[in-house]
Amino acid sequence: MATTTAPTTQSLSHAVRWQSMAEARTVEAMIDYRDAEMARTALIESSLRRKIERSAIALTIGEATGMSEAQVQLRLSIADRVRAKTPQVWDAFIDGRLDFSRVRDISAAIEKLRRDESIARLDNRVLAYATSHTGAELRQWLRRFVQRVEADLAVERAEAERAERHVSVAHGDDAMAWLNAYLPSHLAAAIEARLRTAARKPADPDDDRTVAQREADLLVAWCTSSDAATSAVDANIAVTVAADVLAGAAAGFAESTDGRWAVPASWIADVAATGSTFWHRIVVDPVKDDVLSHEYLGRFAPDTLAAALQFLHGVCQAPGCMVPAERCDLDHRIPHPHGPTTGDNMGPLCRRHHNLKGHGLLHWSTSQPRPPTKPMVIEIYQPAPTIDVEYVPA
Known part of the structure; x- marks a missing residue:
């Protein structure tokens, strides 16, 4: 046989x-x-x-x-x-x-x-x-x-590249063109965040445009309207900076929480000097990786814990997944109600991996999540909110 x-x-x-x-x-x-x-x-x-x-x-x-x-x-x-x-x-x-x-x-x-x-x-x-x-x-x-x-040499290269910033237009077929901008990463990230947020606001019922189309139309409006061009950039960006670099004791970079980009820390300091920024400091427990010592009742994390977890992990915690944390669900590693709603039991999972985990198809140890590598997180807002929040474990 x-x-x-x-x-x-x-x-x-x-x-x-x-x-x-x-x-x-x-x-x-x-x-x-x-x-x-x-x-x-x-x-x-x-x-x-x-x-x-x-x-x-x-x-x-x-x-x-x-x-x-x-x-x-x-x-x-x-x-x-x-x-x-x-x-x-x-x-x-x-x-x-x-x-x-x-x-x-x-x-x-x-x-x-x-x-x-x-x-x-x-x-x-x-x-x-x-x-x-x-x-x-x-x-x-x-x-x-x-x-x-080689932080010193990397900063020199970044400064040299910043001098090459420019905008170009390439006209193509079918009455369309490409608008390209070579910009410092933190500024491009601010534009991206603002577009993403504004395009996803509730639209008129008669507006049948896709999100991508609304983003394109918003960019045109901001570039061609004097009122829009002078309005504040309502962007929420998180970066991590080592303490010695932040203090100016060493050369180094500020890195986005999802790891997609990094810029010299001095560039972020320049933004801070404008007075239009708002800082969060997140302190991580060195043993449990718990970003907040509080335990919350109920299934859903409050906004402060959700923001802390997004900025701490940066991306989906499934192996190899690079979906940014702000586009993920907050998953209980030990499922609710058996698992608590705390920082050390929660982490971002994209919707696809969250569904796979729920069906038992994500073979990923709940006791060994992808470890966070960000001991300090700095959140940049423009314009500045009026409330400062500091996360400190007990």
């Missing part, structure tokens, strides 16, 4: 590793061919002929692999950089523990680092994270690593 073997998640993991190993073998074969050709052409007496034949190496590799010359050159440059500067990362790539997309992202971080000790530190630390997190999470981790390890 014939037997069948049901597929397992382990077989999926093996398939992914074999694919990563195949990528590594392809890159190794490219390197071997290039190095052999460089050695062969070194014996050519004519410098012109030698230059011509070497310029065709990438083309020949591309013909064999179905890649363009630019793709081949990119892979070779990434391989050379990673192999020479981060040998542990290279070994993990050859072994199939890292795929090429993660190696490419690590290579981009290496390119930004300027100090040998910083690159060595990256090589020692990145594998533990890269092999256990998604590509999006790794890119955020790498950005934070570069900003924290």
Whole structure:
């Protein structure tokens, strides 16, 4: 009698590793061919002929692999950089523990680092994270690593890029155009937050526009109406800043709670100096990660606890999910009424993962949520509300 073997998640993991190993073998074969050709052409007496034949190496590799010359050159440059500067990362790539997309992202971080000790530190630390997190999470981790390890140089690059801010218009087909703005991230986030909030306010029953259409129309109105252009930006943004950076004792960045962007802390200080900001300080219990010591009766968290949890976690707490916390439900890890309505028993879950958890399909340990990494959260409002709130555990 014939037997069948049901597929397992382990077989999926093996398939992914074999694919990563195949990528590594392809890159190794490219390197071997290039190095052999460089050695062969070194014996050519004519410098012109030698230059011509070497310029065709990438083309020949591309013909064999179905890649363009630019793709081949990119892979070779990434391989050379990673192999020479981060040998542990290279070994993990050859072994199939890292795929090429993660190696490419690590290579981009290496390119930004300027100090040998910083690159060595990256090589020692990145594998533990890269092999256990998604590509999006790794890119955020790498950005934070570069900003924290070489904060002074990262601030210099940010200041240089801020000088390049501009707006451009590209006209397309069908009577439409793209309006693009290259802006500091905290200002772009303020615009995004204001658009999102204003477009979702209750609309006229006869207004059949989608939310996206209302956002586009609002932006046009704000840019073309003098009254709208001079009105206060009603935006609610949360960032985290290390205490020494906030005090000016060290260079560093203020990072958004969802991890999508970060700006030099001095830029946030400039906003604070205008007097139009409102600050929340959230103190986290170092043992329980409880943002408030109070226990609330009932199922739903009050506004103060909800805001604290959103700013603390930043994103959905399901593994690998990057949905911003403000668009998530607040979930009881131990379900209500058995679990309390407290900071250490609640966290954001996007609606999809919340539903999966409710149906028992989210295989995620309620005793080991994604740990918060934000010991201090600063919330920026414009215009300033009149009430200040401080969260302090008992």
